[in-house]
Amino acid sequence: xxxxxxxxxxxxxxxxxxxxxxxxxxxxxxxxxxxxxxxxxxxxxxxxxxxxxxxxxxxxxxxxxxxxxxxxxxxxxxxxxxxxxxxxxxxxxxxxxxxxxxxxxxxxxxxxxxxxxxxxxxxxxxxxxxxxxxxxxxxxxxxxxxxxxxxxxxxxxxxxxxxxxxxxxxxxxxxxxxxxxxxxxxxxxxxxxxxxxxxxxxxxxxxxxxxxxxxxxxxxxxxxxxxxxxxxxxxxxxxxxxxxxxxxxxxxxxxxxxxxxxxxxxxxxxxxxxxxxxxxxxxxxxxxxxxxxxxxxxxxxxxxxxxxxxxxxxxxxxxxxxxxxxxxxxxxxxxxxxxxxxxxxxxxxxxxxxxxxxxxxxxxxxxxxxxxxxxxxxxxxxxxxxxxxxxxxxxxxxxxxxxxxxxxxxxxxxxxxxxxxxxxxxxxxxxxxxxxxxxxxxxxxxxxxxxxxxxxxxxxxxxxxxxxxxxxxxxxxxxxxxxxxxxxxxxxxxxxxxxxxxxxxxxxxxxxxxxxxxxxxxxxxxxxxxxxxx
Numbered sequence: 162x163x164x165x166x167x168x169x170x171x172x173x174x175x176x177x178x179x180x181x182x183x184x185x186x187x188x189x190x191x192x193x194x195x196x197x198x199x200x201x202x203x204x205x206x207x208x209x210x211x212x213x214x215x216x217x218x219x220x221x222x223x224x225x226x227x228x229x230x231x232x233x234x235x236x237x238x239x240x241x242x243x244x245x246x247x248x249x250x251x252x253x254x255x256x257x258x259x260x261x262x263x264x265x266x267x268x269x270x271x272x273x274x275x276x277x278x279x280x281x282x283x284x285x286x287x288x289x290x291x292x293x294x295x296x297x298x299x300x301x302x303x304x305x306x307x308x309x310x311x312x313x314x315x316x317x318x319x320x321x322x323x324x325x326x327x328x329x330x331x332x333x334x335x336x337x338x339x340x341x342x343x344x345x346x347x348x349x350x351x352x353x354x355x356x357x358x359x360x361x362x363x364x365x366x367x368x369x370x371x372x373x374x375x376x377x378x379x380x381x382x383x384x385x386x387x388x389x390x391x392x393x394x395x396x397x398x399x400x401x402x403x404x405x406x407x408x409x410x411x412x413x414x415x416x417x418x419x420x421x422x423x424x425x426x427x428x429x430x431x432x433x434x435x436x437x438x439x440x441x442x443x444x445x446x447x448x449x450x451x452x453x454x455x456x457x458x459x460x461x462x463x464x465x466x467x468x469x470x471x472x473x474x475x476x477x478x479x480x481x482x483x484x485x486x487x488x489x490x491x492x493x494x495x496x497x498x499x500x501x502x503x504x505x506x507x508x509x510x511x512x513x514x515x516x517x518x519x520x521x522x523x524x525x526x527x528x529x530x531x532x533x534x535x536x537x538x539x540x541x542x543x544x545x546x547x548x549x550x551x552x553x554x555x556x557x558x559x560x561x562x563x564x565x566x567x568x569x570x571x572x573x574x575x576x577x578x579x580x581x582x583x584x585x586x587x588x589x590x591x592x593x594x595x596x597x598x599x600x601x602x603x604x605x606x607x608x609x610x611x612x613x614x615x616x617x618x619x620x621x622x623x624x625x626x627x628x629x630x631x632x633x634x635x636x637x638x639x640x641x642x643x644x645x646x647x648x649x650x651x652x653x654x655x656x657x658x659x660x661x662x663x664x665x666x667x668x669x670x671x672x673x674x675x676x677x678x679x680x681x682x683x684x685x686x687x688x689x690x691x692x693x694x695x
Contacts, residue, residue, distance in 0.1 A: 261599070261600030321593035329407050424467065462506075532554055
């Protein structure tokens with residue numbers, strides 16, 4: 162799929178970061194989603210286009226990604242425009258205590274389908290009616306609220322639940338609850354590419370900036386041991402998966418989920434910097450001086466979390482969330498994640514308004530000058546506008562930067578984050594105990610309702626159509642051509658593997674297949690399905 166020559170640099174780096182894959186070996190419905198839809202802005206091929214910053218030509222940025230012929234013909238739509246409007250209109254704030262409850266699961270279904278459709282629209286470069294619906298119904302703030310709620314749950318409630326072995330009755334719901342944060346980040350990434358969405362966020366942009374800053378700090382704090390632990394978990398053979406404990410299964414399924422989410426926030430941050438002059442002045446000050454994001458991004462360039470060394474081999478994180486072994490020469494080729502960091506730095510250090518507001522001191526000056534070591538000819542060949550940044554850095558090394566322009570700025574605080582924390586009156590232990598009883602339970606009726614809700618959100622036939630990939634046997638990992646005819650979630654290479662797996666698969670098969678008669682895409686039913694928070 163060739164790119165037209167009219168694309169700007171901003172669009173080009175955005176285009177190319179949206180590919181998906183489903184799990185190759187699945188133990189349950191969870192593993193169908195293991196790699197999820199954590200993907201970035203549009204799918205990419207070789208780039209030959211005009212740069213909006215310098216009116217120069219960028220040739221062949223990155224390897225060509227061969228898309229399925231599905232996209233060359235006609236994509237399977239997840240939602241129509243009227244359905245998307247109904248889903249968006251139904252979104253509401255849900256208290257942290259109600260995570261995992263029926264109303265929350267329904268909202269997860271809505272957001273997941275909206276996320277899929279937003280990415281389909283981006284890949285096909287067609288009208289983004291999902292974005293228009295969020296703007297028309299003024300629901301971008303709800304999305305940000307939901308994101309902060311999930312972050313607070315992860316930091317405050319999840320550690321307590323882990324001490325109670327909340328996955329002992331099954332890993333399906335615990336995984337989906339954690340995966341929900343990735344869904345929201347994905348959807349925000351798709352929406353915040355657009356300037357009008359950035360403007361519509363208004364004061365909520367402070368919460369998004371703070372969230373991105375915490376994600377960048379997490380990436381900068383990772384060690385080689387963290388990457389090695391994730392690699393050991395992902396190397397567990399599929400045939401051994403069912404022999405490990407439920408908590409170990411959950412660790413396997415979520416082994417790098419937080420890392421993948423944090424990596425996607427890089428794109429969100431970069432889109433904000435693309436439109437930095439459109440955000441409130443207090444938000445710009447928060448990025449530049451409160452969090453000093455230029456210095457944090459310099460550290461990210463230095464650490465390169467998208468590269469890892471395993472058993473003497475260098476691996477790079479691909480846009481489809483998979484690690485791929487690369488040669489020494491290929492390491493010099495910019496990944497899309499690294500390119501996003503460079504673009505964000507360019508915006509923060511070269512935008513005239515940012516240069517007037519940034520408070521230089523000896524520490525951040527020295528940190529920013531570290532970029533000179535990375536701005537080699539190979540990088541400049543791939544992103545020519547960075548030559549301007551290198552020239553600016555050379556000037557900075559020879560002179561004292563001018564002081565920040567004096568101004569009176571009323572500091573904005575992250576209101577959503579503070580509100581979520583203040584809304585919890587009963588304490589985190591009480592919320593955790595409530596969710597153990599109501600959500601992470603062995604009650605058959607609750608499990609059936611949860612399975613029905615998830616089956617509605619993740620229609621297997623739709624996923625297969627959107628992301629075609631050769632399936633593998635859940636038992637032995639060999640290429641598979643047959644799957645369970647009842648639930649259609651598990652693949653097998655031969656009858657023997659299916660018979661061997663049946664005792665473990667039987668209960669999930671019963672729960673999942675029971676939903677087929679209850680799942681409907683009819684828009685006439687959406688309004689009557691809305692579940693009350695209470």
